[in-house]
Amino acid sequence: MTEPQTPGRAPSDPQWERSLLERLAFASLKEQRAARRWKIFTRLAWLGFFVALAWLALLRAAPSPSTSTAHTAMVEVKGEIAAGADASAESIVSAMRSAFEDEGARAVVLVINSPGGSPVQAGIVNDEILRLKAKHNKPVYAVVEETCASAAYYIAVGADQIFVDKASIVGSIGVLMDGFGFTGLMDKLGVERRLLTAGENKGFLDPFSPMSEAQRAQAQAMLDTIHRQFIGVVKKGRGDRLKETPETFSGLFWTGEQAVQMGLADQLGSLDYVARDVVKAEDIVDYTQRENVAERLAKRFGAAFGEGAVRALRAAPALR
Structure with missing residues (x-):
């Protein structure tokens, strides 16, 4: 005969435990992927910013x-x-x-x-x-x-x-x-x-x-x-x-x-x-010197990232 289960008590079925562990593992993996994507995006954004600055420097250095x-x-x-x-x-x-x-x-x-x-x-x-x-x-x-x-x-x-x-x-x-x-x-x-x-x-x-x-x-x-x-x-x-x-x-x-x-x-x-x-x-x-597209983008990009960096620094834990 099958032993009746007490209501409200967690089942002892190993399938249930396996399912719970899988959900926890997938949630952790999803969180790690999101963090990795954000890190890659941040690095690419900074790379693009420095490329824009280098391009701007070359434009200024190149003789007209x-x-x-x-x-x-x-x-x-x-x-x-x-x-x-x-x-x-x-x-x-x-x-x-x-x-x-x-x-x-x-x-x-x-x-x-x-x-x-x-x-x-x-x-x-x-x-x-x-x-x-x-x-x-x-x-x-x-x-x-x-x-x-x-x-x-x-x-x-x-x-x-x-x-x-x-x-x-x-x-x-x-x-x-x-x-x-x-x-x-x-x-x-x-x-x-x-x-x-x-x-x-x-x-x-x-x-x-x-x-x-x-x-x-x-x-x-x-x-x-x-x-x-x-x-x-x-x-x-x-x-x-x-x-x-x-x-x-x-x-x-x-x-x-x-x-x-x-x-x-x-x-x-x-x-x-x-x-x-x-x-x-x-x-x-x-011959008037005017701010070109690269300069405007670099300034706006730099201002946006500067603001983000300040917010990150404020949110980050500090040694006291």
Whole structure:
């Protein structure tokens, strides 16, 4: 006779035990495969990332092919002039060097549309324009689109001639330093500013601390010095063409038509006009340095993996 089984009690059938062990083994194997696949994917992704970086490095290192036929070389100066920006000194100077070194380039035209920016970056570009002109004996022209103000005009005066549209905005030969002061508001709110410094002027221009007259004078002297440097560059670049008035270096700006009358610009004209009628080379070749597809992919890929790495580090156990 067959012995009856007690309800709720695990069967002693060896088939049941074998089935359970198989399920546990398959689950463990599945988990190991998933971990192995993720590891392989991660390694391949990092390999692809480094291949993209190597490709980008080769693209940057490889010399640009020379355009032997006669043409007008164009370099754009657009947006804020600042380190790390599209219109940084590094980017503009590199593009200008490529343009000057190309034997087919009859002249270099800077197409400017910028409200200004760093006087340091603009000064580097201006100095390099003068150096490259003397070295390669090629003319440089500036063509203003909508705006050529402040640091952008600092760059433009390095050109042999400046062409503008009648409605362009030109000028703003001045220097500024801006910020906010919250000391009065803090007094009304009863907030105390606790700033510890080593050096009595280390907190200079801190918006939550009052500015002394000595600090104000120091800041103004610095601005005046940079302004004098700016004025000197403009006078050197424009020479006798400049019709100086008390307002010329006041920070005001004017239309392109007024700028021509004041000697801040030479005449009305577009890029096509300059290439066709001034340079006598209608073909225009753009030497502006732009971020290519590889750079964009590398940056996005790197940012994504960087974020993933940070999350992994936060989740990983650490020795205490």
